[in-house]
Amino acid sequence: MKRDFNEFKHFIKGKKTAVVGLGVSNKPLVDFLLNLGAIVSGFDKKSENEFSDIAAELKSKGVKLVLGDGYLENLVGYDVIFKTPSMRIDCEALQKASKEGAYITSEMEEFLRYCPGKVFGVTGSDGKTTTTTLIYNMLKNQGYRTWVGGNIGTPLFTKIEEMESNDKVVLELSSFQLMTMSVSPEVAVITNLSPNHLDIHKDMREYVDSKENIYKYQDKEDLLVLNRDNEITNKMSNDSEARVLQFSVKEKIEKGAYYQNDILFLNDLEVCRKSKIKLKGMHNVENLLAAFCALIEDVEIENMNKVAVSFTGVEHRCEFVRELDGVEYYNDSIASSPTRTVAGLMAFDKPVILIAGGYDKKIPFEPLAELGLKHIKILILVGTTKNKIKEAFEHEFIKTKTSIPIFLTDTFEEAVFKAKECAEAGDIVTLSPACASFDLFPNFEKRGNTFKEIVNNL
Numbered sequence: 001m002k003r004d005f006n007e008f009k010h011f012i013k014g015k016k017t018a019v020v021g022l023g024v025s026n027k028p029l030v031d032f033l034l035n036l037g038a039i040v041s042g043f044d045k046k047s048e049n050e051f052s053d054i055a056a057e058l059k060s061k062g063v064k065l066v067l068g069d070g071y072l073e074n075l076v077g078y079d080v081i082f083k084t085p086s087m088r089i090d091c092e093a094l095q096k097a098s099k100e101g102a103y104i105t106s107e108m109e110e111f112l113r114y115c116p117g118k119v120f121g122v123t124g125s126d127g128k129t130t131t132t133t134l135i136y137n138m139l140k141n142q143g144y145r146t147w148v149g150g151n152i153g154t155p156l157f158t159k160i161e162e163m164e165s166n167d168k169v170v171l172e173l174s175s176f177q178l179m180t181m182s183v184s185p186e187v188a189v190i191t192n193l194s195p196n197h198l199d200i201h202k203d204m205r206e207y208v209d210s211k212e213n214i215y216k217y218q219d220k221e222d223l224l225v226l227n228r229d230n231e232i233t234n235k236m237s238n239d240s241e242a243r244v245l246q247f248s249v250k251e252k253i254e255k256g257a258y259y260q261n262d263i264l265f266l267n268d269l270e271v272c273r274k275s276k277i278k279l280k281g282m283h284n285v286e287n288l289l290a291a292f293c294a295l296i297e298d299v300e301i302e303n304m305n306k307v308a309v310s311f312t313g314v315e316h317r318c319e320f321v322r323e324l325d326g327v328e329y330y331n332d333s334i335a336s337s338p339t340r341t342v343a344g345l346m347a348f349d350k351p352v353i354l355i356a357g358g359y360d361k362k363i364p365f366e367p368l369a370e371l372g373l374k375h376i377k378i379l380i381l382v383g384t385t386k387n388k389i390k391e392a393f394e395h396e397f398i399k400t401k402t403s404i405p406i407f408l409t410d411t412f413e414e415a416v417f418k419a420k421e422c423a424e425a426g427d428i429v430t431l432s433p434a435c436a437s438f439d440l441f442p443n444f445e446k447r448g449n450t451f452k453e454i455v456n457n458l
Helices: 005-012 025-033 055-062 092-099 105-115 129-143 157-163 204-215 231-238 282-294 301-310 338-345 365-375 386-400 412-422 442-454
Strands: 016-020 037-043 064-067 080-082 101-104 117-121 148-149 170-172 187-190 221-228 243-248 254-262 261-268 269-273 318-324 327-331 354-355 374-381 406-408 429-432
Touching: 005 105, 016 025, 025 037, 025 080, 055 221, 092 101, 092 338, 092 354, 092 412, 101 157, 101 231, 105 157, 117 129, 117 204, 117 282, 129 301, 148 157, 148 301, 187 204, 187 282, 187 365, 204 231, 221 261, 221 282, 221 374, 231 243, 254 282, 254 412, 261 301, 269 301, 282 301, 318 442, 327 442, 338 354, 338 365, 354 365, 365 374, 365 386, 374 386, 374 412, 386 406, 412 429, 412 442, 429 442
Parallel strands: 016 037, 016 080, 037 064, 080 101, 117 170, 117 187, 148 170, 187 221, 221 243, 243 254, 327 429, 354 374, 354 429, 374 406
Antiparallel strands: 254 261, 261 269, 318 327
Protein backbone atom coordinates (compact mmCIF):
# COMPACT_ATOMS: atom_id res chain seq x y z
CA MET A 1 0.00 0.00 0.00
CA LYS A 2 1.46 3.37 -1.05
CA ARG A 3 1.91 5.93 1.67
CA ASP A 4 1.23 9.66 1.52
CA PHE A 5 4.43 11.65 1.07
CA ASN A 6 3.24 14.18 3.66
CA GLU A 7 3.91 11.41 6.17
CA PHE A 8 7.61 11.41 5.21
CA LYS A 9 7.78 15.22 5.27
CA HIS A 10 6.45 15.24 8.80
CA PHE A 11 8.83 12.42 9.81
CA ILE A 12 12.06 13.92 8.40
CA LYS A 13 11.59 17.52 9.56
CA GLY A 14 14.18 18.39 12.20
CA LYS A 15 15.75 14.95 12.12
CA LYS A 16 19.52 14.65 12.36
CA THR A 17 20.16 12.95 9.01
CA ALA A 18 23.31 11.42 7.54
CA VAL A 19 23.73 10.91 3.80
CA VAL A 20 26.53 8.38 3.21
CA GLY A 21 28.12 8.68 -0.22
CA LEU A 22 28.04 12.03 -1.99
CA GLY A 23 27.93 10.67 -5.55
CA VAL A 24 25.64 11.42 -8.48
CA SER A 25 22.34 10.39 -6.86
CA ASN A 26 22.98 11.58 -3.31
CA LYS A 27 23.98 15.20 -4.07
CA PRO A 28 20.41 16.12 -5.16
CA LEU A 29 19.14 14.06 -2.21
CA VAL A 30 21.05 16.32 0.21
CA ASP A 31 19.40 19.42 -1.28
CA PHE A 32 15.99 17.74 -1.15
CA LEU A 33 16.34 16.75 2.50
CA LEU A 34 17.49 20.27 3.42
CA ASN A 35 14.39 21.69 1.74
CA LEU A 36 12.25 19.32 3.82
CA GLY A 37 13.79 20.70 7.02
CA ALA A 38 16.22 17.89 7.87
CA ILE A 39 19.55 18.64 9.58
CA VAL A 40 21.94 17.03 7.10
CA SER A 41 25.50 15.74 7.34
CA GLY A 42 27.33 14.34 4.31
CA PHE A 43 29.72 11.38 4.62
CA ASP A 44 32.21 10.18 2.00
CA LYS A 45 35.56 8.38 1.90
CA LYS A 46 36.92 10.98 -0.57
CA SER A 47 38.85 13.93 0.83
CA GLU A 48 37.56 17.50 0.71
CA ASN A 49 40.09 18.33 -2.03
CA GLU A 50 38.55 15.67 -4.27
CA PHE A 51 35.15 17.34 -3.98
CA SER A 52 36.40 20.90 -4.66
CA ASP A 53 33.39 23.12 -5.47
CA ILE A 54 30.79 20.62 -4.23
CA ALA A 55 32.20 20.67 -0.68
CA ALA A 56 32.14 24.47 -0.55
CA GLU A 57 28.57 24.55 -1.88
CA LEU A 58 27.31 22.03 0.66
CA LYS A 59 29.04 23.82 3.54
CA SER A 60 27.44 27.10 2.47
CA LYS A 61 24.03 25.41 2.84
CA GLY A 62 24.82 24.32 6.39
CA VAL A 63 25.74 20.71 5.63
CA LYS A 64 28.32 19.23 7.97
CA LEU A 65 30.87 17.21 5.98
CA VAL A 66 32.63 14.11 7.33
CA LEU A 67 35.21 13.11 4.73
CA GLY A 68 38.31 10.99 4.19
CA ASP A 69 39.74 7.90 5.83
CA GLY A 70 37.85 6.70 8.88
CA TYR A 71 34.77 8.75 7.99
CA LEU A 72 32.38 5.99 9.12
CA GLU A 73 33.78 6.09 12.66
CA ASN A 74 31.77 9.31 13.11
CA LEU A 75 28.45 7.80 12.00
CA VAL A 76 26.97 8.09 15.49
CA GLY A 77 24.09 10.03 16.98
CA TYR A 78 21.94 10.23 13.82
CA ASP A 79 18.16 9.73 13.65
CA VAL A 80 18.11 8.78 9.95
CA ILE A 81 20.85 7.39 7.70
CA PHE A 82 20.57 7.28 3.90
CA LYS A 83 23.19 4.78 2.74
CA THR A 84 24.75 4.54 -0.71
CA PRO A 85 23.52 1.39 -2.58
CA SER A 86 26.82 -0.54 -2.54
CA MET A 87 27.28 -0.09 1.23
CA ARG A 88 26.51 -3.37 2.98
CA ILE A 89 23.87 -3.16 5.71
CA ASP A 90 25.95 -5.50 7.89
CA CYS A 91 28.99 -3.21 7.95
CA GLU A 92 30.11 -2.39 11.49
CA ALA A 93 29.21 1.32 11.35
CA LEU A 94 25.61 0.70 10.22
CA GLN A 95 25.15 -2.15 12.68
CA LYS A 96 26.26 0.12 15.50
CA ALA A 97 24.02 2.97 14.32
CA SER A 98 21.05 0.63 14.06
CA LYS A 99 21.55 -0.56 17.65
CA GLU A 100 21.56 3.09 18.71
CA GLY A 101 18.12 3.47 17.12
CA ALA A 102 18.92 5.07 13.76
CA TYR A 103 16.46 4.50 10.89
CA ILE A 104 18.62 3.21 8.01
CA THR A 105 17.28 3.52 4.48
CA SER A 106 18.14 4.55 0.92
CA GLU A 107 16.90 7.01 -1.68
CA MET A 108 15.36 4.22 -3.77
CA GLU A 109 13.63 2.49 -0.85
CA GLU A 110 11.91 5.69 0.24
CA PHE A 111 10.94 6.46 -3.35
CA LEU A 112 9.23 3.08 -3.76
CA ARG A 113 7.43 3.55 -0.46
CA TYR A 114 5.91 6.91 -1.37
CA CYS A 115 5.74 7.07 -5.20
CA PRO A 116 2.14 7.90 -6.19
CA GLY A 117 2.35 6.41 -9.71
CA LYS A 118 2.50 2.81 -10.94
CA VAL A 119 6.06 1.47 -10.71
CA PHE A 120 7.68 -1.02 -13.09
CA GLY A 121 10.88 -2.42 -11.57
CA VAL A 122 13.45 -4.26 -13.69
CA THR A 123 16.37 -6.31 -12.40
CA GLY A 124 18.53 -9.22 -13.55
CA SER A 125 22.16 -10.04 -14.31
CA ASP A 126 21.97 -8.94 -17.96
CA GLY A 127 19.59 -6.84 -20.04
CA LYS A 128 18.32 -4.53 -17.29
CA THR A 129 19.00 -1.22 -19.01
CA THR A 130 17.68 -2.23 -22.44
CA THR A 131 14.50 -3.73 -20.94
CA THR A 132 13.98 -0.68 -18.73
CA THR A 133 14.41 1.64 -21.71
CA LEU A 134 12.04 -0.42 -23.89
CA ILE A 135 9.33 -0.32 -21.19
CA TYR A 136 9.85 3.43 -20.74
CA ASN A 137 9.58 4.11 -24.50
CA MET A 138 6.48 1.94 -24.91
CA LEU A 139 4.71 3.68 -22.03
CA LYS A 140 5.59 7.09 -23.48
CA ASN A 141 4.38 5.95 -26.90
CA GLN A 142 1.07 4.96 -25.30
CA GLY A 143 0.75 8.55 -24.06
CA TYR A 144 1.54 8.22 -20.36
CA ARG A 145 3.56 10.76 -18.43
CA THR A 146 6.53 8.52 -17.71
CA TRP A 147 9.63 8.73 -15.51
CA VAL A 148 12.76 6.57 -15.59
CA GLY A 149 15.29 6.12 -12.78
CA GLY A 150 17.12 3.75 -10.47
CA ASN A 151 20.46 2.94 -12.06
CA ILE A 152 19.66 5.23 -15.01
CA GLY A 153 18.07 8.64 -15.37
CA THR A 154 17.72 11.15 -12.55
CA PRO A 155 17.37 10.52 -8.78
CA LEU A 156 13.57 10.26 -8.64
CA PHE A 157 12.96 10.66 -4.91
CA THR A 158 13.77 14.35 -5.31
CA LYS A 159 11.01 14.60 -7.99
CA ILE A 160 8.32 12.77 -6.05
CA GLU A 161 6.21 15.86 -5.33
CA GLU A 162 5.92 16.50 -9.09
CA MET A 163 4.40 13.05 -9.71
CA GLU A 164 0.72 12.12 -9.93
CA SER A 165 -1.21 8.87 -9.48
CA ASN A 166 -1.70 8.40 -13.24
CA ASP A 167 2.05 8.67 -13.96
CA LYS A 168 4.14 5.60 -14.80
CA VAL A 169 7.63 5.06 -13.37
CA VAL A 170 10.24 2.61 -14.68
CA LEU A 171 13.17 1.69 -12.44
CA GLU A 172 16.33 -0.25 -13.21
CA LEU A 173 17.24 -1.88 -9.89
CA SER A 174 20.59 -3.41 -8.99
CA SER A 175 21.18 -6.15 -6.43
CA PHE A 176 22.77 -3.47 -4.20
CA GLN A 177 19.64 -1.32 -4.30
CA LEU A 178 17.39 -4.33 -3.68
CA MET A 179 19.49 -5.90 -0.95
CA THR A 180 17.79 -4.07 1.92
CA MET A 181 14.39 -3.44 0.31
CA SER A 182 11.22 -4.08 2.29
CA VAL A 183 8.89 -2.78 -0.44
CA SER A 184 8.34 -4.02 -4.01
CA PRO A 185 7.04 -2.37 -7.22
CA GLU A 186 3.60 -3.16 -8.68
CA VAL A 187 5.25 -4.76 -11.72
CA ALA A 188 8.51 -6.65 -11.17
CA VAL A 189 10.66 -7.99 -14.02
CA ILE A 190 13.67 -10.32 -13.62
CA THR A 191 15.40 -10.68 -16.98
CA ASN A 192 17.74 -13.55 -15.98
CA LEU A 193 20.19 -14.47 -13.21
CA SER A 194 23.79 -15.74 -13.36
CA PRO A 195 26.85 -15.23 -11.10
CA ASN A 196 27.62 -11.50 -10.75
CA HIS A 197 28.94 -8.97 -8.20
CA LEU A 198 30.50 -11.69 -6.05
CA ASP A 199 33.12 -9.13 -5.01
CA ILE A 200 30.37 -7.47 -2.93
CA HIS A 201 27.95 -10.30 -2.18
CA LYS A 202 29.06 -13.08 0.17
CA ASP A 203 27.99 -15.77 -2.27
CA MET A 204 25.54 -16.57 -5.08
CA ARG A 205 22.74 -17.27 -2.61
CA GLU A 206 22.95 -13.76 -1.17
CA TYR A 207 22.99 -12.30 -4.70
CA VAL A 208 19.81 -14.22 -5.63
CA ASP A 209 18.17 -13.33 -2.30
CA SER A 210 18.71 -9.63 -2.98
CA LYS A 211 17.09 -9.97 -6.42
CA GLU A 212 14.08 -11.75 -4.89
CA ASN A 213 13.24 -8.59 -2.94
CA ILE A 214 11.88 -7.09 -6.17
CA TYR A 215 8.81 -9.34 -5.76
CA LYS A 216 8.98 -10.48 -2.12
CA TYR A 217 6.61 -7.74 -0.91
CA GLN A 218 4.16 -7.83 -3.84
CA ASP A 219 0.52 -8.84 -3.32
CA LYS A 220 -1.99 -10.74 -5.46
CA GLU A 221 -2.90 -7.62 -7.47
CA ASP A 222 0.71 -7.13 -8.60
CA LEU A 223 2.55 -8.68 -11.55
CA LEU A 224 5.83 -10.63 -11.67
CA VAL A 225 7.57 -11.27 -15.02
CA LEU A 226 10.13 -14.10 -15.17
CA ASN A 227 12.42 -15.73 -17.73
CA ARG A 228 11.22 -19.32 -18.31
CA ASP A 229 14.51 -20.25 -20.01
CA ASN A 230 16.68 -19.29 -17.02
CA GLU A 231 16.87 -22.05 -14.40
CA ILE A 232 17.07 -19.70 -11.40
CA THR A 233 14.24 -17.35 -12.40
CA ASN A 234 11.98 -20.19 -13.56
CA LYS A 235 12.05 -21.65 -10.03
CA MET A 236 10.79 -18.33 -8.64
CA SER A 237 7.40 -18.70 -10.36
CA ASN A 238 6.00 -20.63 -7.35
CA ASP A 239 7.43 -18.26 -4.71
CA SER A 240 5.38 -15.14 -5.37
CA GLU A 241 2.04 -13.87 -4.07
CA ALA A 242 1.67 -11.90 -7.32
CA ARG A 243 0.31 -12.97 -10.70
CA VAL A 244 3.13 -14.43 -12.82
CA LEU A 245 3.83 -14.10 -16.53
CA GLN A 246 6.81 -15.78 -18.16
CA PHE A 247 8.67 -15.30 -21.43
CA SER A 248 10.70 -17.71 -23.53
CA VAL A 249 12.66 -17.88 -26.77
CA LYS A 250 12.66 -21.70 -26.59
CA GLU A 251 9.05 -22.74 -26.11
CA LYS A 252 5.47 -21.60 -26.56
CA ILE A 253 3.92 -20.13 -23.40
CA GLU A 254 0.20 -19.99 -22.67
CA LYS A 255 0.38 -17.03 -20.28
CA GLY A 256 3.13 -14.68 -21.34
CA ALA A 257 5.37 -13.96 -24.31
CA TYR A 258 7.37 -16.22 -26.60
CA TYR A 259 9.33 -16.37 -29.86
CA GLN A 260 8.53 -18.80 -32.66
CA ASN A 261 9.25 -18.86 -36.42
CA ASP A 262 10.55 -15.25 -36.59
CA ILE A 263 7.52 -13.93 -34.64
CA LEU A 264 7.38 -12.42 -31.14
CA PHE A 265 4.03 -13.25 -29.48
CA LEU A 266 2.23 -11.97 -26.38
CA ASN A 267 -0.57 -14.31 -25.23
CA ASP A 268 -0.61 -15.82 -28.76
CA LEU A 269 -1.03 -12.39 -30.41
CA GLU A 270 1.69 -11.37 -32.86
CA VAL A 271 3.50 -8.23 -31.71
CA CYS A 272 6.29 -8.04 -34.30
CA ARG A 273 8.69 -10.05 -36.46
CA LYS A 274 12.31 -10.54 -35.48
CA SER A 275 13.36 -9.71 -39.03
CA LYS A 276 11.83 -6.24 -38.58
CA ILE A 277 13.53 -5.29 -35.31
CA LYS A 278 16.83 -3.37 -35.34
CA LEU A 279 18.27 -4.77 -32.10
CA LYS A 280 20.89 -7.48 -32.63
CA GLY A 281 20.82 -10.86 -30.91
CA MET A 282 18.42 -13.27 -29.21
CA HIS A 283 19.19 -11.66 -25.84
CA ASN A 284 17.40 -8.57 -27.15
CA VAL A 285 14.45 -10.72 -28.27
CA GLU A 286 14.28 -11.81 -24.61
CA ASN A 287 14.38 -8.16 -23.50
CA LEU A 288 11.48 -7.33 -25.83
CA LEU A 289 9.42 -10.30 -24.62
CA ALA A 290 10.01 -9.24 -21.00
CA ALA A 291 8.83 -5.71 -21.81
CA PHE A 292 5.69 -7.01 -23.55
CA CYS A 293 4.75 -9.06 -20.46
CA ALA A 294 5.34 -6.11 -18.11
CA LEU A 295 3.06 -3.87 -20.19
CA ILE A 296 0.26 -6.33 -20.93
CA GLU A 297 -2.28 -4.19 -19.03
CA ASP A 298 -1.00 -0.75 -19.94
CA VAL A 299 0.16 -0.65 -23.59
CA GLU A 300 -1.64 -1.70 -26.77
CA ILE A 301 0.00 -4.23 -29.11
CA GLU A 302 0.23 -1.56 -31.82
CA ASN A 303 2.35 0.70 -29.62
CA MET A 304 4.55 -2.20 -28.49
CA ASN A 305 5.19 -2.93 -32.17
CA LYS A 306 6.06 0.68 -33.02
CA VAL A 307 8.81 0.79 -30.40
CA ALA A 308 10.02 -2.78 -31.05
CA VAL A 309 10.70 -2.18 -34.75
CA SER A 310 12.15 1.34 -34.38
CA PHE A 311 14.32 1.05 -31.25
CA THR A 312 18.01 1.01 -32.20
CA GLY A 313 19.43 0.25 -28.76
CA VAL A 314 21.04 1.97 -25.81
CA GLU A 315 24.51 3.50 -25.91
CA HIS A 316 27.33 1.08 -24.98
CA ARG A 317 25.20 -1.99 -25.81
CA CYS A 318 26.36 -3.64 -29.07
CA GLU A 319 26.60 -0.06 -30.35
CA PHE A 320 28.01 0.32 -33.87
CA VAL A 321 30.91 2.80 -33.80
CA ARG A 322 32.34 2.90 -37.32
CA GLU A 323 33.68 0.92 -40.27
CA LEU A 324 37.34 1.34 -41.20
CA ASP A 325 39.14 -0.53 -43.98
CA GLY A 326 36.22 -2.96 -44.19
CA VAL A 327 36.32 -3.68 -40.43
CA GLU A 328 33.27 -2.96 -38.24
CA TYR A 329 33.82 -1.75 -34.65
CA TYR A 330 31.20 -2.23 -31.89
CA ASN A 331 31.06 -0.85 -28.35
CA ASP A 332 29.49 -3.29 -25.85
CA SER A 333 31.07 -1.76 -22.74
CA ILE A 334 27.94 -2.51 -20.66
CA ALA A 335 28.91 -6.21 -20.81
CA SER A 336 30.38 -6.48 -17.31
CA SER A 337 29.76 -10.22 -16.85
CA PRO A 338 30.71 -13.33 -18.87
CA THR A 339 27.07 -14.18 -19.67
CA ARG A 340 26.40 -10.68 -21.01
CA THR A 341 29.51 -10.89 -23.20
CA VAL A 342 28.42 -14.29 -24.54
CA ALA A 343 24.99 -12.84 -25.40
CA GLY A 344 26.70 -9.99 -27.27
CA LEU A 345 28.97 -12.38 -29.17
CA MET A 346 25.98 -14.45 -30.28
CA ALA A 347 24.42 -11.33 -31.80
CA PHE A 348 26.95 -11.46 -34.63
CA ASP A 349 26.73 -13.96 -37.50
CA LYS A 350 30.45 -14.82 -37.47
CA PRO A 351 33.37 -15.06 -34.99
CA VAL A 352 34.69 -11.67 -33.87
CA ILE A 353 37.87 -10.08 -32.56
CA LEU A 354 37.02 -9.62 -28.88
CA ILE A 355 38.58 -7.08 -26.51
CA ALA A 356 37.89 -8.22 -22.92
CA GLY A 357 39.13 -7.89 -19.35
CA GLY A 358 38.83 -5.40 -16.50
CA TYR A 359 38.07 -5.23 -12.78
CA ASP A 360 37.75 -8.56 -10.96
CA LYS A 361 34.23 -9.13 -9.56
CA LYS A 362 35.27 -12.61 -8.35
CA ILE A 363 33.04 -14.41 -10.84
CA PRO A 364 34.20 -17.39 -12.93
CA PHE A 365 35.25 -16.98 -16.57
CA GLU A 366 34.71 -20.63 -17.54
CA PRO A 367 31.24 -19.82 -19.01
CA LEU A 368 32.85 -17.21 -21.27
CA ALA A 369 35.37 -19.77 -22.52
CA GLU A 370 32.87 -22.63 -22.86
CA LEU A 371 30.09 -20.69 -24.57
CA GLY A 372 32.08 -17.94 -26.25
CA LEU A 373 35.01 -19.80 -27.83
CA LYS A 374 33.28 -20.68 -31.09
CA HIS A 375 32.16 -17.05 -31.50
CA ILE A 376 35.67 -15.57 -31.13
CA LYS A 377 38.28 -15.33 -33.88
CA ILE A 378 40.97 -13.52 -31.85
CA LEU A 379 40.96 -12.66 -28.12
CA ILE A 380 42.68 -9.50 -26.90
CA LEU A 381 42.90 -9.10 -23.12
CA VAL A 382 43.60 -6.11 -20.90
CA GLY A 383 43.10 -5.17 -17.24
CA THR A 384 43.30 -6.91 -13.88
CA THR A 385 41.54 -10.09 -15.04
CA LYS A 386 43.47 -10.70 -18.26
CA ASN A 387 45.45 -13.67 -16.91
CA LYS A 388 42.38 -15.27 -15.30
CA ILE A 389 40.49 -15.07 -18.59
CA LYS A 390 43.48 -16.44 -20.51
CA GLU A 391 43.69 -19.37 -18.10
CA ALA A 392 39.97 -20.17 -18.52
CA PHE A 393 40.37 -20.24 -22.30
CA GLU A 394 43.51 -22.37 -22.15
CA HIS A 395 41.61 -24.99 -20.10
CA GLU A 396 38.87 -24.92 -22.74
CA PHE A 397 41.47 -25.39 -25.49
CA ILE A 398 42.60 -28.62 -23.80
CA LYS A 399 39.01 -29.87 -23.44
CA THR A 400 37.99 -29.06 -27.02
CA LYS A 401 41.34 -29.69 -28.74
CA THR A 402 41.03 -26.32 -30.44
CA SER A 403 42.46 -22.83 -29.95
CA ILE A 404 42.36 -19.19 -30.99
CA PRO A 405 45.09 -16.53 -30.81
CA ILE A 406 45.22 -14.68 -27.45
CA PHE A 407 47.10 -11.41 -26.96
CA LEU A 408 47.77 -9.78 -23.56
CA THR A 409 48.10 -5.98 -23.55
CA ASP A 410 49.20 -3.51 -20.90
CA THR A 411 46.94 -0.55 -21.72
CA PHE A 412 43.43 -0.05 -23.05
CA GLU A 413 44.74 1.92 -26.03
CA GLU A 414 47.22 -0.85 -26.84
CA ALA A 415 44.35 -3.36 -26.86
CA VAL A 416 42.44 -1.35 -29.47
CA PHE A 417 45.58 -0.88 -31.59
CA LYS A 418 46.23 -4.63 -31.41
CA ALA A 419 42.69 -5.32 -32.62
CA LYS A 420 43.21 -3.02 -35.61
CA GLU A 421 46.54 -4.68 -36.37
CA CYS A 422 44.93 -8.16 -36.36
CA ALA A 423 41.77 -7.26 -38.26
CA GLU A 424 41.21 -7.92 -41.94
CA ALA A 425 38.49 -6.57 -44.25
CA GLY A 426 35.18 -8.21 -43.29
CA ASP A 427 36.12 -8.66 -39.61
CA ILE A 428 34.17 -7.41 -36.60
CA VAL A 429 35.93 -5.93 -33.55
CA THR A 430 33.88 -5.64 -30.37
CA LEU A 431 34.69 -4.29 -26.92
CA SER A 432 32.71 -6.62 -24.64
CA PRO A 433 34.80 -6.85 -21.46
CA ALA A 434 32.96 -9.49 -19.33
CA CYS A 435 34.17 -7.41 -16.34
CA ALA A 436 33.45 -4.17 -14.54
CA SER A 437 35.54 -1.14 -15.47
CA PHE A 438 36.90 -0.02 -12.11
CA ASP A 439 40.52 -1.07 -12.65
CA LEU A 440 40.96 1.52 -15.42
CA PHE A 441 37.75 3.63 -15.56
CA PRO A 442 35.21 5.04 -13.09
CA ASN A 443 32.29 3.39 -14.94
CA PHE A 444 31.37 1.46 -18.10
CA GLU A 445 30.23 4.67 -19.84
CA LYS A 446 33.69 6.22 -19.57
CA ARG A 447 35.21 2.96 -20.81
CA GLY A 448 32.86 2.86 -23.79
CA ASN A 449 33.39 6.53 -24.64
CA THR A 450 37.17 6.08 -24.48
CA PHE A 451 36.89 3.09 -26.83
CA LYS A 452 34.80 5.11 -29.28
CA GLU A 453 37.24 8.01 -29.13
CA ILE A 454 40.23 5.75 -29.86
CA VAL A 455 38.39 3.95 -32.68
CA ASN A 456 37.20 7.19 -34.27
CA ASN A 457 40.78 8.48 -34.22
CA LEU A 458 42.26 5.39 -35.91
